[in-house]
Amino acid sequence: MTSEKIENRLIVALDFDTAEKAVDLVEKLDGLVSFFKVGMELQLAEGMQPVNYLISKGKNVFLDLKYFDVPQTVERAVRRAASLGVSFLTIHGNRKNVEAAVRGRGSADLKLLAVTVLTSLDAYDIRDLGFPCSVEELVLQRAKAAAEEGCDGVVASGQEAKKIREAVGQKLLIVTPGIRPEGFPKQDQKRAVTPREAILAGADYLVVGRPITSNPDPWQAAELVLDEMRQGYEAAPRSN
Numbered sequence: 170m171t172s173e174k175i176e177n178r179l180i181v182a183l184d185f186d187t188a189e190k191a192v193d194l195v196e197k198l199d200g201l202v203s204f205f206k207v208g209m210e211l212q213l214a215e216g217m218q219p220v221n222y223l224i225s226k227g228k229n230v231f232l233d234l235k236y237f238d239v240p241q242t243v244e245r246a247v248r249r250a251a252s253l254g255v256s257f258l259t260i261h262g263n264r265k266n267v268e269a270a271v272r273g274r275g276s277a278d279l280k281l282l283a284v285t286v287l288t289s290l291d292a293y294d295i296r297d298l299g300f301p302c303s304v305e306e307l308v309l310q311r312a313k314a315a316a317e318e319g320c321d322g323v324v325a326s327g328q329e330a331k332k333i334r335e336a337v338g339q340k341l342l343i344v345t346p347g348i349r350p351e352g353f354p355k356q357d358q359k360r361a362v363t364p365r366e367a368i369l370a371g372a373d374y375l376v377v378g379r380p381i382t383s384n385p386d387p388w389q390a391a392e393l394v395l396d397e398m399r400q401g402y403e404a405a406p407r408s409n
């Protein structure tokens with residue numbers, strides 16, 4: 170079905186404003202989910218404490234701070250993140266930024282994920298930024314550049330995942346947020362897909378926030394997501 174355990178491919182987003190709420194959820198999911206995403210809100214509220222806590226508990230950490238700065242600053246920030254024991258780190262996916270991040274990562278066991286085009290940007294925004302192409306062309310161009318520069322993966326919506334997989338084959342990990350299990354409201358996610366659809370589109374890891382974090386029984390909600398992921402692998406088994 171897949172060489173990696175399906176449970177290891179689910180990343181729960183700790184989009185909270187206190188460490189207390191984050192720790193409560195991590196404890197409730199102990200034994201089922203072992204990969205968690207820490208973003209700007211929690212990091213600004215609590216500094217590095219949540220990251221250090223997760224690592225001390227043997228969990229995998231996806232640090233989602235989307236670094237984008239002059240090359241030297243990016244290189245040094247990535248070097249620092251790598252030294253903390255974080256597993257995944259996001260950076261913006263323009264070529265120079267990726268090059269600097271790859272230098273900063275060095276030989277550390279840290280996977281760099283490029284954000285190609287933020288999913289909140291549409292055709293108008295892309296033109297406003299001065300790009301003379303479609304969102305899809307920019308996504309694919311950046312995904313290819315990220316692979317060429319030694320990046321490990323990309324963050325991509327379920328709808329982009331299939332085209333990226335076709336364009337770069339197995340060269341990049343695809344990490345997909347914007348997941349909504351069958352019947353769950355889409356909320357502010359415009360291009361949401363179900364866990365099954367994301368796996369069928371070629372995603373390797375799914376990032377899920379509110380469908381799990383807002384459920385009074387997060388364990389059961391996570392099991393539901395894992396069941397739907399399993400259905401995706403059963404419908405289209407893969408070797409990796």
Ligand code: C5P
Nearest residue numbers: 182184288346347348376377378379380
């Ligand atoms: O609650 P929900 O499942 O929508 O959370 C998705 C998580 O993935 C959030 O932490 C959000 O910031 C992040 N994300 C996203 N879309 C992107 C990149 C990151 O929803 N394109």
